[in-house]
Amino acid sequence: MEIKKVMVIGAGQMGGGIAQVCAQAGFDVKLNDIKEESYAKGLAVITKNLSRNVEKGRMTEDEKNAVLGRITKSLDLQDASDVDIIIEAAVENMAIKKSIFTQLDGIAQETAILASNTSSLSITEIAAATNRPEKVIGMHFMNPVPVMKLVEIIRGLATTDEVYKAVEDMTKKLAKVPVEVNDFPGFVANRILMPMINEAIYTLYEGVATKESIDDVMKLGMNHPMGPLQLADFIGLDTCLYIMETLHEGFGDSKYRPCPLLRKYVNAGWLGKKSGRGFYVYS
Ligand SMILES: CC(=O)CC(=O)SCCNC(=O)CCNC(=O)[C@H](O)C(C)(C)COP(=O)(O)OP(=O)(O)OC[C@H]1O[C@@H](n2cnc3c(N)ncnc32)[C@H](O)[C@@H]1OP(=O)(O)O
Numbered sequence: 001m002e003i004k005k006v007m008v009i010g011a012g013q014m015g016g017g018i019a020q021v022c023a024q025a026g027f028d029v030k031l032n033d034i035k036e037e038s039y040a041k042g043l044a045v046i047t048k049n050l051s052r053n054v055e056k057g058r059m060t061e062d063e064k065n066a067v068l069g070r071i072t073k074s075l076d077l078q079d080a081s082d083v084d085i086i087i088e089a090a091v092e093n094m095a096i097k098k099s100i101f102t103q104l105d106g107i108a109q110e111t112a113i114l115a116s117n118t119s120s121l122s123i124t125e126i127a128a129a130t131n132r133p134e135k136v137i138g139m140h141f142m143n144p145v146p147v148m149k150l151v152e153i154i155r156g157l158a159t160t161d162e163v164y165k166a167v168e169d170m171t172k173k174l175a176k177v178p179v180e181v182n183d184f185p186g187f188v189a190n191r192i193l194m195p196m197i198n199e200a201i202y203t204l205y206e207g208v209a210t211k212e213s214i215d216d217v218m219k220l221g222m223n224h225p226m227g228p229l230q231l232a233d234f235i236g237l238d239t240c241l242y243i244m245e246t247l248h249e250g251f252g253d254s255k256y257r258p259c260p261l262l263r264k265y266v267n268a269g270w271l272g273k274k275s276g277r278g279f280y281v282y283s
């Protein structure tokens, strides 16, 4: 099963990054979004990242244009009809993901793999929304995609070895490191990371320290590149809340209850860096 043509669904911070690394590795990429302006924003970020590579002498202007030339705009899921793999990176919401996967099942070629970049949701449940659960798999990239090496690869209950192998090979072609994990809420990355972030938000909520102090403790004391509140803003507070809700519901354990302050910020529309304000303010 050789993958050549890719569709990425969602041109947000993750989908844009995934499209960029796929195009850099030589794949033809259709970048799909429901909103024209989100596609334009996604493409602008990709162009900026590639221009930085040119400035730093890592790529020529011609190479940059060739990469951009491999990315095409899509505002219609029907465009998935001739691709070999679809990597879905829309919002972290089970109902939306199931609806996308059901539609894709009716559009994509019989041989096509349907992958999700979900941070925490069940691949098995997403797969059950299709008539090809054996071809559904989790491909969880880390943010920022062009920089981070890891891709968690998650098999659903029915995923075949052949599909796993094809996705593993593709991940290596993207110069990333695949790590296989099982399908449980939050997989490994967010099972461990997100409770730490949630605890940092509780620490702020309870007045133990200021946001700057909490971040400084983890940066200077644990050598984390970003403090947990800065990282939460970077990931997106809506995504952090959805992940905590998935852990809470999936394990039925109160240790995963989302901090009320996190919910309050999301309700206020303070989603972090992407909305201009979260724990910090961004210009
Ligand atoms: C929620 C989930 O489901 C899973 C997740 O993804 S959880 C989040 C996982 N990610 C992390 O934990 C990231 C933690 N932060 C970091 O590793 C670093 O702060 C960082 C890599 C983001 C930035 O690194 P830094 O040293 O502080 O800043 P900076 O010097 O500006 O950047 C380092 C390099 O990364 C690049 N970079 C930084 N942000 C970038 C972005 N958003 N997109 C593309 N490239 C980026 C820079 O261009 C720079 O590259 P060069 O040195 O080659 O020019």
Ligand SMILES: NC(=O)C1=CN([C@@H]2O[C@H](COP(=O)(O)OP(=O)(O)OC[C@H]3O[C@@H](n4cnc5c(N)ncnc54)[C@H](O)[C@@H]3O)[C@@H](O)[C@H]2O)C=CC1
Pocket (backbone or CB within 6 Å): 009, 010, 011, 012, 013, 014, 015, 032, 033, 034, 035, 038, 039, 089, 090, 091, 092, 093, 096, 100, 117, 118, 119, 120, 140, 141, 142, 143, 234, 235, 236, 239, 274
């Ligand atoms: N933010 C992060 O650090 C990480 C997020 N993820 C996961 O990646 C996915 C996307 O997250 P982000 O890129 O951060 O979100 P985002 O909010 O930046 O982008 C989501 C994009 O999807 C588009 N979209 C929404 N519904 C759509 C649909 N039905 N069809 C096509 N496009 C649609 C939106 O217009 C938006 O452009 C989520 O499942 C998230 O959990 C995974 C790893 C890290």
